[in-house]
Amino acid sequence: MARPPIYGLLAEFDSPTALVEAATRTREAGYTHTDAFSPFPIEELTEALALRPTRLPLLILIGGVMGCLGGFFMQWFSATVDYPFNIGGRPPNSWPLFMPVTFEMTVLVAGFTAVLGMLALNGLPMPYHPVFNVPRFALASRDRFFLCIEATDPQFDRQRTRQFLLGLHPREVNEVEH
Amino acid sequence: MNHGQQQPVDERSGTALEEPAVPAPPPVIGPGHTFATVTDKISAVVLTQPTSKRWYLGFCFATALVLILLYSIGYLLAVGVGIWGVNVPVGWGFAIINFVWWIGIGHAGTLISAILLLLKQSWRTSINRFAEAMTLFAVACAAIFPVIHMGRPWFAYWMVPYPNTMGLWPQWRSPLIFDVFAVTTYFLISLLFWYIGLIPDMATLRDRSQSRVGRVIYGILAMGWRGSARHWHRYEKAYLILAALATPLVVSVHTIVSFDFAVSIVPGWHTTIFPPYFVAGALFAGFAMVLTLAIPIRAFYGLEDFITMRHLQNMAKVMLATGLLVVYGYLMEAFMAWYSGNEFEKSMMINRMTGPYGWLYWLLLLCNFAVPQLLWFRRMRSNVAVLFVVALVVNVGMWLERFIIVVTSLHRDFLPSSWDMYYPTIWDVLTFLGTIGLFLWLLMLFVRYLPMISIFEMRTLLPQAEVKENGQQTAPGQHSTEGK
Numbered sequence A: 001m002a003r004p005p006i007y008g009l010l011a012e013f014d015s016p017t018a019l020v021e022a023a024t025r026t027r028e029a030g031y032t033h034t035d036a037f038s039p040f041p042i043e044e045l046t047e048a049l050a051l052r053p054t055r056l057p058l059l060i061l062i063g064g065v066m067g068c069l070g071g072f073f074m075q076w077f078s079a080t081v082d083y084p085f086n087i088g089g090r091p092p093n094s095w096p097l098f099m100p101v102t103f104e105m106t107v108l109v110a111g112f113t114a115v116l117g118m119l120a121l122n123g124l125p126m127p128y129h130p131v132f133n134v135p136r137f138a139l140a141s142r143d144r145f146f147l148c149i150e151a152t153d154p155q156f157d158r159q160r161t162r163q164f165l166l167g168l169h170p171r172e173v174n175e176v177e178h
Numbered sequence B: 001m002n003h004g005q006q007q008p009v010d011e012r013s014g015t016a017l018e019e020p021a022v023p024a025p026p027p028v029i030g031p032g033h034t035f036a037t038v039t040d041k042i043s044a045v046v047l048t049q050p051t052s053k054r055w056y057l058g059f060c061f062a063t064a065l066v067l068i069l070l071y072s073i074g075y076l077l078a079v080g081v082g083i084w085g086v087n088v089p090v091g092w093g094f095a096i097i098n099f100v101w102w103i104g105i106g107h108a109g110t111l112i113s114a115i116l117l118l119l120k121q122s123w124r125t126s127i128n129r130f131a132e133a134m135t136l137f138a139v140a141c142a143a144i145f146p147v148i149h150m151g152r153p154w155f156a157y158w159m160v161p162y163p164n165t166m167g168l169w170p171q172w173r174s175p176l177i178f179d180v181f182a183v184t185t186y187f188l189i190s191l192l193f194w195y196i197g198l199i200p201d202m203a204t205l206r207d208r209s210q211s212r213v214g215r216v217i218y219g220i221l222a223m224g225w226r227g228s229a230r231h232w233h234r235y236e237k238a239y240l241i242l243a244a245l246a247t248p249l250v251v252s253v254h255t256i257v258s259f260d261f262a263v264s265i266v267p268g269w270h271t272t273i274f275p276p277y278f279v280a281g282a283l284f285a286g287f288a289m290v291l292t293l294a295i296p297i298r299a300f301y302g303l304e305d306f307i308t309m310r311h312l313q314n315m316a317k318v319m320l321a322t323g324l325l326v327v328y329g330y331l332m333e334a335f336m337a338w339y340s341g342n343e344f345e346k347s348m349m350i351n352r353m354t355g356p357y358g359w360l361y362w363l364l365l366l367c368n369f370a371v372p373q374l375l376w377f378r379r380m381r382s383n384v385a386v387l388f389v390v391a392l393v394v395n396v397g398m399w400l401e402r403f404i405i406v407v408t409s410l411h412r413d414f415l416p417s418s419w420d421m422y423y424p425t426i427w428d429v430l431t432f433l434g435t436i437g438l439f440l441w442l443l444m445l446f447v448r449y450l451p452m453i454s455i456f457e458m459r460t461l462l463p464q465a466e467v468k469e470n471g472q473q474t475a476p477g478q479h480s481t482e483g484k
Helices: A016-028 A044-048 A056-082 A095-121 A135-141 A158-166 B035-047 B053-079 B093-118 B122-148 B153-159 B175-208 B212-222 B229-262 B274-300 B309-339 B343-354 B358-376 B384-410 B426-449 B455-461
Strands: A008-013 A034-037 A145-150 A172-176
Touching (some): A008 A016, A008 A135, A016 A034, A016 A044, A016 A145, A034 B229, A056 A095, A095 B175, A135 B175, B035 B175, B035 B426, B035 B455, B053 B426, B093 B122, B093 B175, B093 B229, B093 B274, B093 B384, B093 B426, B122 B153, B122 B175, B122 B455, B175 B229, B229 B274, B274 B309, B274 B384, B343 B384
Antiparallel strands (some): A008 A145, A008 A172, A034 A145
């Protein structure tokens, strides 16, 4: 597919309410390649943009289970197979005493999975992104709310989409360069 | 990147909140704020406010203490632990007292950031960032002590399981190895939690910084964060799950620290109440430290709108509650010493109350039991000066508690012939002061270069952050006046 001449159209809004309403109407108009940008998380956008639930919790669960099993295996292997030695007559596999380290390893691996997994699924770090080309986008980290319809959207048309966005009463609409 | 500051947005300076005479629960954020003023006010401390003379003075003072710490540790490495006051019955001394004290202080940071988040206590928002920073720095100070106490600290890495030519493994059945894992995990998870909270604020600083260096450094730290709804969605999940992981972690850490004592057979240590009693003590000490830091910082940087009386009062209440739990621990220790009928336990307790260190025990009860009772009174809780003094007293009290646990349990053990007294030397004291300096040093760098209050979470506290149901854009007051 040929690269569209621009990345998309970016509409700027004043309040989270306006953004959620605009996102809902954009979805109802049939646009699918959209994204919203806000200075803080807005729960309602999940529904407004029809975002799919994230796989992150599953990944974290897998990470935690691996940390747990790995942590226990490390201690069991070292204490019973690789280097068994008698401490106060306790059995080599004295599993109750292995619990603290097992627990800490569970939390450690699950925690790293949570953060690294979040970054990876979000595609971060990503130093360059086309939306940064719009000078006013700097306000997305302060007090403005943006809605972007990407040019790859099957319904996208430079003029008609612009008219559609203007109909949502934004502060302004900007073209996003690549 | 091409970011320009565009078109000044109408600024509404937040009017300072007047302290009501009889405080009905004050709000968690001062009135009259908008997304823009919250952002500007917090980021201004980092970006635009000139660094004050007082900051430089404080920083020089902290740096001097850090140099003392480095000198004390250097001398210790050259000469050995003989420069400390530790002797044969009292082998643990200041190093372990300070380790437990610092670790405990860290715990309030996690409680505020994780547990109060899960309990949906929105007042935590303005204090969680620096409480988390406090956790990190306190754990860093704590970790110094067991390492330099080892005698040959250059072999500290032997405690980590790594493939080695000696074919050895750590001793998994020892609480001291539990400690290595617990403290390391605690530090790393606290660091992750702190950093993940900083990412959106780093993006704010990147977009608002006037200097190129600032834009580059904050830009790297922000990792290209752009506030996308998809990103926020995963971000919130990750943050919440991390909080859920940190909650049992913080309990496990001080439990494991208490195992260092409780798993031994020394009278005064060998008791099952230690884990919960240590955790409560940690929260008590930690909240005292948060108050000790929050009160001067909010006055110094004029953040009374964000760290309101409600925060201080709530922290005072938590301090009172955890303090009572700790006092229950003292009572049970004494009761069990008597009820067990164990001669050694009994003589340990009598020695603790009336022996050569007895005056410290009564001073401890004054600090940790008597003085915090002032917090029952609303008039006291709403007096900032009283809160500050009570918090300082509790900091001292919790340090005394660890001194008493370590020293009075060890200095008179089973055989009178091996009894001895423990006195710290100048190097013990200087090393301890040095870690206080390191803590302040890190904290001062933090308030100067990073947003000490979570900006994005503060935005969510504003009434206009709420999405109105039927699309009515009437955030009453400020919002609708901003141009259309």
